[in-house]
Amino acid sequence: MKRLTTLIVSALSVALILSACGSKGTSSSSNGGNIQLMWWGTQDRTNMTTKVIKQFEKANKEIKVTPQFTGWDGYWSKLSTQTGGGNIPDVIQMDKQYLRNYVKRGTLMDLSKTNIDLSVYDKSSLNTGKVDGKLYAIPTGVNALALFYDPSMLKKAGVSIDPNKPMSWDEYASLAETITKKLPNTYGTQNFAGSIDDLELYARSKGEEFFSEDAKSLKISKSTLTDWFNYWLKLQDEGATPPAEYTASLTDGDIEKSPIVKKDAPFGMFWSNQFGTMEQLANRKLKLALPPGGNENKPYFLKPSMYWSIAKKTKSKKASEKLVSYLLNSKDAVKVMGTDRGVSINSSVREAQQNNANDTDKEVISYVNNVTKLAGSALPVDPTSANNIIDLLTTTAQEVLFKKVTPEKATDQFFTKATSLLKKG
Amino acid sequence: MMRAMRQSLAAYGFLFPWLIGLLVLTLGSFMFSIYLAFTNYDLISSPTWAGVSNFKSLFSDHLFYTSLKVTLLYVVVSVPLRLIFSLLVAALLNQEIAGIGIYRVIFYIPSLIGTSVGVAIMWQNIFSRNGLFNLILQSIGMAHPPAWVSDPQYAIYVLVLLSIWQFGSEMIIFLAGLKQIPDSLYEAAAIDGANRLNQFFHVTLPMLTPMIFFNLVMGTINAFMVFTQGFVITHGGPINSTMFYVLYLYKQGFEYFHMGYAAAMSIVLLVIVGVFAGFLFLTSKFWVHYEGEEGGK
Numbered sequence: 001m002k003r004l005t006t007l008i009v010s011a012l013s014v015a016l017i018l019s020a021c022g023s024k025g026t027s028s029s030s031n032g033g034n035i036q037l038m039w040w041g042t043q044d045r046t047n048m049t050t051k052v053i054k055q056f057e058k059a060n061k062e063i064k065v066t067p068q069f070t071g072w073d074g075y076w077s078k079l080s081t082q083t084g085g086g087n088i089p090d091v092i093q094m095d096k097q098y099l100r101n102y103v104k105r106g107t108l109m110d111l112s113k114t115n116i117d118l119s120v121y122d123k124s125s126l127n128t129g130k131v132d133g134k135l136y137a138i139p140t141g142v143n144a145l146a147l148f149y150d151p152s153m154l155k156k157a158g159v160s161i162d163p164n165k166p167m168s169w170d171e172y173a174s175l176a177e178t179i180t181k182k183l184p185n186t187y188g189t190q191n192f193a194g195s196i197d198d199l200e201l202y203a204r205s206k207g208e209e210f211f212s213e214d215a216k217s218l219k220i221s222k223s224t225l226t227d228w229f230n231y232w233l234k235l236q237d238e239g240a241t242p243p244a245e246y247t248a249s250l251t252d253g254d255i256e257k258s259p260i261v262k263k264d265a266p267f268g269m270f271w272s273n274q275f276g277t278m279e280q281l282a283n284r285k286l287k288l289a290l291p292p293g294g295n296e297n298k299p300y301f302l303k304p305s306m307y308w309s310i311a312k313k314t315k316s317k318k319a320s321e322k323l324v325s326y327l328l329n330s331k332d333a334v335k336v337m338g339t340d341r342g343v344s345i346n347s348s349v350r351e352a353q354q355n356n357a358n359d360t361d362k363e364v365i366s367y368v369n370n371v372t373k374l375a376g377s378a379l380p381v382d383p384t385s386a387n388n389i390i391d392l393l394t395t396t397a398q399e400v401l402f403k404k405v406t407p408e409k410a411t412d413q414f415f416t417k418a419t420s421l422l423k424k425g
Numbered sequence: 426m427m428r429a430m431r432q433s434l435a436a437y438g439f440l441f442p443w444l445i446g447l448l449v450l451t452l453g454s455f456m457f458s459i460y461l462a463f464t465n466y467d468l469i470s471s472p473t474w475a476g477v478s479n480f481k482s483l484f485s486d487h488l489f490y491t492s493l494k495v496t497l498l499y500v501v502v503s504v505p506l507r508l509i510f511s512l513l514v515a516a517l518l519n520q521e522i523a524g525i526g527i528y529r530v531i532f533y534i535p536s537l538i539g540t541s542v543g544v545a546i547m548w549q550n551i552f553s554r555n556g557l558f559n560l561i562l563q564s565i566g567m568a569h570p571p572a573w574v575s576d577p578q579y580a581i582y583v584l585v586l587l588s589i590w591q592f593g594s595e596m597i598i599f600l601a602g603l604k605q606i607p608d609s610l611y612e613a614a615a616i617d618g619a620n621r622l623n624q625f626f627h628v629t630l631p632m633l634t635p636m637i638f639f640n641l642v643m644g645t646i647n648a649f650m651v652f653t654q655g656f657v658i659t660h661g662g663p664i665n666s667t668m669f670y671v672l673y674l675y676k677q678g679f680e681y682f683h684m685g686y687a688a689a690m691s692i693v694l695l696v697i698v699g700v701f702a703g704f705l706f707l708t709s710k711f712w713v714h715y716e717g718e719e720g721g722k
Contacts, residue, residue, distance in 0.1 A: 084468040245554065251662070385681070
């Protein structure tokens with residue numbers, strides 16, 4: 001009996017000690033706390049971000065940051081599951097495609113009501129983080145679509161382009177045809193029929209837009225979409241783009257398989273922040289040019305590469321604010337991160353990025369600066385069903401390229417399905 | 426009396442961890458997903474009652490039908506082929522030669538690693554446009570081989586092939602079955618003048634029917650639930666030609682935030698699989714032969 005009592009007493013005291021340790025963590029000052037930071041990205045980005053977190057913790061001893069990271073593919077199911085389970089991270093890397101989803105569900109904090117100084121950011125870029133007039137996300141930086149090209153391949157084909165003077169879409173097509181004729185086993189261009197970003201450029205060069213401002217309907221006209229499908233189908237038929245099954249093998253993330261990397265084509269269209277990676281993958285010098293279609297309609301646009309958002313439910317509001325400000329504005333953070341999260345929308349940070357950039361980064365920054373001058377209005381925030389509609393566009397474009405349906409019929413199908421998805425929300 | 430009670434108590438004691446798992450992890454989630462099927466649930470905000478609207482919209486969802494068709498094709502092609510192949514390999518491995526144990530292990534290995542993501546990626550590389558398989562085809566003179574995984578005509582058969590390659594667990598069961606068939610039956614058949622082929626069809630096959638039945642039912646159920654291959658190798662494409670039912674369900678739930686809809690889909694799948702399994706059980710009395718039963722058929 002006595003032994004039992006001792007046992008119970010010692011067990012109780014252990015429990016007491018343990019619980020005391022536990023409560024120590026939560027009873028810290030209101031400025032400190034334990035915050036979770038979640039992002040997606042390559043191993044490279046993860047290494048850099050981890051380094052930045054260490055710097056931040058050193059400068060803010062009362063805050064501890066728990067990192068969570070994964071690739072793009074698993075990120076959104078992980079975040080939604082965690083959010084649903086009441087375990088939303090305090091600071092979240094957010095994307096244009098999903099922002100409205102999370103805002104609509106009341107999970108993000110209105111950032112204009114925080115201590116984050118918003119005056120340092122470029123206004124129009126900052127607006128891309130607004131949903132229904134309220135700011136829920138701050139862009140980490142901006143990207144612009146660019147025409148990547150291989151100057152040596154163009155030289156071999158005996159053609160040249162002016163990177164600062166955009167071609168029309170028709171000129172781009174005939175250039176692709178010429179290259180195909182001149183170079184054996186080479187396609188003029190990658191086929192971008194299924195890419196919503198490039199379609200957006202095409203639509204804007206005709207004075208249209210893909211989604212409506214209120215994100216409840218399609219704004220692009222049927223004839224523009226049909227023209228777009230016809231454009232790529234014709235090039236494919238002429239051998240100026242790879243065949244349909246080559247194009248179908250290039251799913252979203254697989255830029256390492258793209259024709260420009262494989263030397264199968266001198267042209268590809270990608271985001272400016274992918275330039276460094278593409279050069280590494282291609283293992284040769286590439287260049288950036290303005291994409292086709294630049295005209296008085298100002299089709300070019302800057303896209304927020306990604307955003308930082310703060311969870312509405314965060315228990316450490318101040319610490320989260322501090323972390324976000326640090327990630328966005330600290331010169332120490334910039335030194336580590338470079339332009340990995342895009343070209344900053346804070347002009348003094350952008351300068352710092354320029355100052356410690358290597359040649360490739362410098363090219364990217366000057367390209368983005370150039371597009372900033374030429375850009376038209378920013379894109380509205382995507383509708384909640386955006387990812388569903390993007391999948392639909394990919395599939396529809398494949399049906400056209402594999403000749404299962406005509407471009408006209410494909411357009412009709414796409415409109416019917418997309419409209420019903422947008423209505424459901 | 427006391428002893429009997431103590432014994433059954435002990436039994437429940439040992440069963441307890443498993444029972445908890447069943448009740449909390451399986452049955453609990455199962456009941457909850459039935460509830461979710463009748464709600465609008467986006468994973469983030471709490472579910473709201475929606476009646477049968479999820480089931481109604483299923484019927485006007487073209488991708489629902491596509492995914493159903495794709496999955497049925499996969500089941501109908503992959504299950505029989507896998508059965509035949511595993512039986513064939515089991516027959517080959519049911520011989521008295523030196524080192525047979527090693528061969529059995531080697532043939533079983535693909536099934537151990539077969540459902541992993543790593544193998545799926547390997548498969549994708551072998552059957553891609555410039556993959557190993559096409560290099561071989563080109564070296565023997567085929568100038569323009571298809572792009573297999575990125576060709577909507579062939580993509581699903583590449584996945585079927587992967588499934589056939591994972592024949593191991595069926596093979597083990599067949600092997601055990603083959604070993605149980607008494608030699609006396611073969612001897613008797615031989616005396617009656619049956620050749621090897623006759624022996625196979627009139628002795629081996631009938632004696633194996635319980636194993637065939639088991640493998641058929643399990644294989645069918647598993648094939649309906651195919652997911653990893655489509656998710657990793659083809660992402661459901663090209664043109665949704667490998668958009669398996671469970672893959673589409675996953676996309677609806679976790680990518681498009683329609684968890685209520687996904688739950689409704691899972692219930693429909695349960696019914697479909699139940700109907701198939703039930704049908705197989707009904708037919709079983711016409712062709713499955715259990716030893717010790719009078720008269721066989």
